Amino acid sequence: MLLPDNDAVVRALTTLPPAGPRLFVTRGRLAALREDIGGPRARLWSRSLAIADALAERDPPAYRNDDPGSAGQQVWQQPVGDAIAHLAFVYLVTRDRRHLGAASLWASASCAYPTWGLGQYDGAGVSAGRQLFGLAVLYDWARDALDDATRSLVRHTLCRRASALYDAMQHESVPWYRAYLSHRLLVAACAMAAAGVAAFDEGEEATRWVRIAFHKFRSCLDALSHDGAGHEGLGHWEVSLEHLLKLAHIAEGLGAVDVHDQPWLRSAARYASYMALPRASWTRENCIVDIGDATRAHRSGPGPALRRLASLYGDGDAQWLAEELERAGVDAPNAEWLNVLWHDPAVTARGAEAAPTTAHFEDRGRVVGRSGREDSASMVVFRCGPPAGHRAHELFDHDPCGGHAHPDANHLSIFANGQWLLSDDGYGGKET
Numbered sequence: 001m002l003l004p005d006n007d008a009v010v011r012a013l014t015t016l017p018p019a020g021p022r023l024f025v026t027r028g029r030l031a032a033l034r035e036d037i038g039g040p041r042a043r044l045w046s047r048s049l050a051i052a053d054a055l056a057e058r059d060p061p062a063y064r065n066d067d068p069g070s071a072g073q074q075v076w077q078q079p080v081g082d083a084i085a086h087l088a089f090v091y092l093v094t095r096d097r098r099h100l101g102a103a104s105l106w107a108s109a110s111c112a113y114p115t116w117g118l119g120q121y122d123g124a125g126v127s128a129g130r131q132l133f134g135l136a137v138l139y140d141w142a143r144d145a146l147d148d149a150t151r152s153l154v155r156h157t158l159c160r161r162a163s164a165l166y167d168a169m170q171h172e173s174v175p176w177y178r179a180y181l182s183h184r185l186l187v188a189a190c191a192m193a194a195a196g197v198a199a200f201d202e203g204e205e206a207t208r209w210v211r212i213a214f215h216k217f218r219s220c221l222d223a224l225s226h227d228g229a230g231h232e233g234l235g236h237w238e239v240s241l242e243h244l245l246k247l248a249h250i251a252e253g254l255g256a257v258d259v260h261d262q263p264w265l266r267s268a269a270r271y272a273s274y275m276a277l278p279r280a281s282w283t284r285e286n287c288i289v290d291i292g293d294a295t296r297a298h299r300s301g302p303g304p305a306l307r308r309l310a311s312l313y314g315d316g317d318a319q320w321l322a323e324e325l326e327r328a329g330v331d332a333p334n335a336e337w338l339n340v341l342w343h344d345p346a347v348t349a350r351g352a353e354a355a356p357t358t359a360h361f362e363d364r365g366r367v368v369g370r371s372g373r374e375d376s377a378s379m380v381v382f383r384c385g386p387p388a389g390h391r392a393h394e395l396f397d398h399d400p401c402g403g404h405a406h407p408d409a410n411h412l413s414i415f416a417n418g419q420w421l422l423s424d425d426g427y428g429g430k431e432t
Helices: 006-014 027-035 044-055 075-094 097-112 126-145 148-168 182-199 205-223 233-252 265-276 303-313 316-328 339-344 390-395
Strands: 358-361 366-370 377-381 411-416 417-421
Touching: 006 205, 006 316, 027 075, 027 411, 044 075, 044 097, 044 339, 075 126, 097 126, 097 148, 097 182, 126 148, 126 182, 148 182, 182 205, 205 233, 205 390, 233 265, 233 339, 265 303, 265 316, 265 358, 303 316, 303 339, 303 366, 316 377
Parallel strands: none
Antiparallel strands: 358 366, 366 377, 377 411, 411 417
């Protein structure tokens, strides 16, 4: 695996054309995408277009200072960043001014919010990262199409918020600044990479954003084990996976990374498959095993990430799982535009009928066993290992988890006859 060298990334940026798109697509790739949405990507495009049309009919949420249930993170803002990115992508493909107008409206609302998170999370949490990412891709994909006032507002907010996040990523007062296995750090690094690429010709400061983003990315890649598993609950694991793949895609566009031999990513779809409940029991709120800080519902996709893994590794099982989650309506479509971008129609979906009924994820000390491969099977999950896994335990003298691991060695979950017989204690306390 070729890890991104910061100087190489910066040199590559200087060779990019002055006008976008720079992030995720080139002009040539965009032309191919426009053809594909009428062919092999038509179904996925139809779903993305419907989401964009619905967003264009809605107003973004008005700012509110109260934040019940999310400990100051203002989680209600996260879908705002997702909406900006989605509308910007649909505009990029269609050049429909209605979608550009909606993207501008949602971006302007985000820029006007006085805080992106409360207290220590203002400008340094997941809500900040997802909104910064949305502004970055909008600025990259539609800079010249935005009216002067919106362009100036987006540029000013992007620079101000990226500078604040840059400071946070270096400061030990931010709990995740060295949490290399935490989704929070990956969301921040992804946002900084996108902001730096989008605004690279706006000033020297953007170079620092790119450098720190890929420094953190390299550290995260180094910290990953080989088994594809995660210490966080599957929902947070999905967020980490999505942002690792987005970071890799940004770096790949700069000729700075090749993740084809990254063992954790190669094993990630297998982990997602084994942590899914038997197919006949899937509901939107109960479809996955909830080890660590987690609910039993998907939090981020994971359809787009699974499709990207299918494309990278020719993994038909990943392709099948993405399609089944979508067909059952249990996925979390917060980044649906990535399905269009990352789907590889050349990879044939294949079911998991021939897969072993037992899997051992060695680094995390986790074993999953099923009574069979049928949709109504029973399953048992047992874990016994360090909260962050054996590799992290050897590498770090600090907690690289960001607070979402549970020290519950010898924990046992049993699901049978369509119900939980022994269950995890869920999202909350970290007692043994």
